[in-house]
Amino acid sequence: MRQNPETNRVHLYVPAPRVQSISLNGPGEHPITVTRLRSDLEDSGMTTPHLVEDAFMISIQLRDYRGDIFLRGRKLAFNRQAAGMVLMYDYQREWSAHLRSAFDCVNIHVPRSALDAVVNDRHSGTVESLRFEPGEPEPDQTILGVVQALIPALNAPNEPNQLFLDHMGWSLGAHVVNSYAEVVHVKPAGRGHLARWQERRAKELIDANLANEISLGTLAAECGLSTSHFARAFRLTTGVPPYQWLLGRRLEQAQTFLRDEDLSIAQIADLCGFSDQSHLTRVFTRATGEPPAAWRRRQGA
Incomplete structure (x- = not known):
């Protein structure tokens, strides 16, 4: 019987009573799914079988955790993962876990296609594998920072703007490729600014979509650039990433509307793209x- 692909994306194989998920537009528009799983039970038992697929899982604990990991039936030396430490798993290899303590973790489902998109954006090949030792936690301040930035989005998934989620997806994918991927012939991307027409077009599109959502991929395509090249060039040109520019413009628009006494604050929130x-x-x-x-x-005083 065919397994539900959500098995891995939102970690249905993990016995967790509290689950929150959010999807990021990763590199090449390949979704990266971030899921927070929590349990106060001292022994939640074994995970059920995961779907074997061409993807990876990055797991970071938000509290100290104890358990066992089995790789193809063989128990690894792992028994503890401290808060803030990262583990990586390959979904092409069969593994399972016995959850022997309460846990609060964020698991990130990263398809290999998203990592390939980062490499191809730099005019190269594909990701052959990731360099990590199964069952050996390690610190990674960048992944921890991304997770901490996404906690509010997990708690209120309707609030973050799409450009922020795109930015987080690309940042995470690029970091994994730069820090862990085994690739061949990666060319450094160019670091130029946007041309004046590209800057003007990007800002026009953002202003036209203050009450809606627009993706990083759409902005990049309108400027004739790859997504990661556009994101870097926009930041170099304006001093902030696209999602922060969008948020700033929404706030400026809100201030303009606030001067109109006929509009309620709830109406202004809707007109400016806030949830x-x-x-x-x-x-x-x-x-x-x-x-x-x-x-x-x-202002009226």
């Missing part, structure tokens, strides 16, 4: 130091 009034309030307060209602009153 709801509370989302606008949190982002606005973090950026300006005061909530939208207070800012509006001060």
Whole structure:
């Protein structure tokens, strides 16, 4: 019987009572799925069989964890993974785990096709394998930083803008390739700025989609660039990545609308692409130091 592909993407094989998932547009528009799994049980038992596929799993613990790992039926020396440490798994190899303590982890499903897209973006071949030792945790501050940045998105999946999710997917894919991938003939990508017409076109598209979502791939295609080249060039040109530029423009638009007393804050949130009034309030307060209602009153004083 054919297995459900979600088995691996959202880790249905892990006995976890609390699960939160979010999908990132990874390199080449190949989705990278980030899932947080939690259990307070001291022994959750064994995982069930995963789907054998051409993908990898990156697992980072948010609290100290104990357990056993079996690779093709053989028990590894692993017995503990400290908070903040990273393990990697290859879904082409059959492995399982006995979860012997409570756990709070973030597992990232990365298809090989997403990593190949990073390599091909640099005019090279494919990822042959990743360099890691099964069952041996190691520190990785970049992966930890990406996970920490995504925790709010996991808690409120409707709030982050699509450009932010695209940025996180590309950042993660590029880091895995740079740090772990065994590849052949990788060429460094160019580091130029956007041409004036490309900068103008990208900003026009962002402004036209403040109330909607637009992907990094769409912006790159409109500028005639690969996605990663566009992301680097946009940041060099403007000083911020595309998702931050979009957020800044949404806040500027919100300030313009706040001067119109006929619009409610909930209406402004909708017009500016925020998921709801509370989302606008949190982002606005973090950026300006005061909530939208207070800012509006001060402008009218």
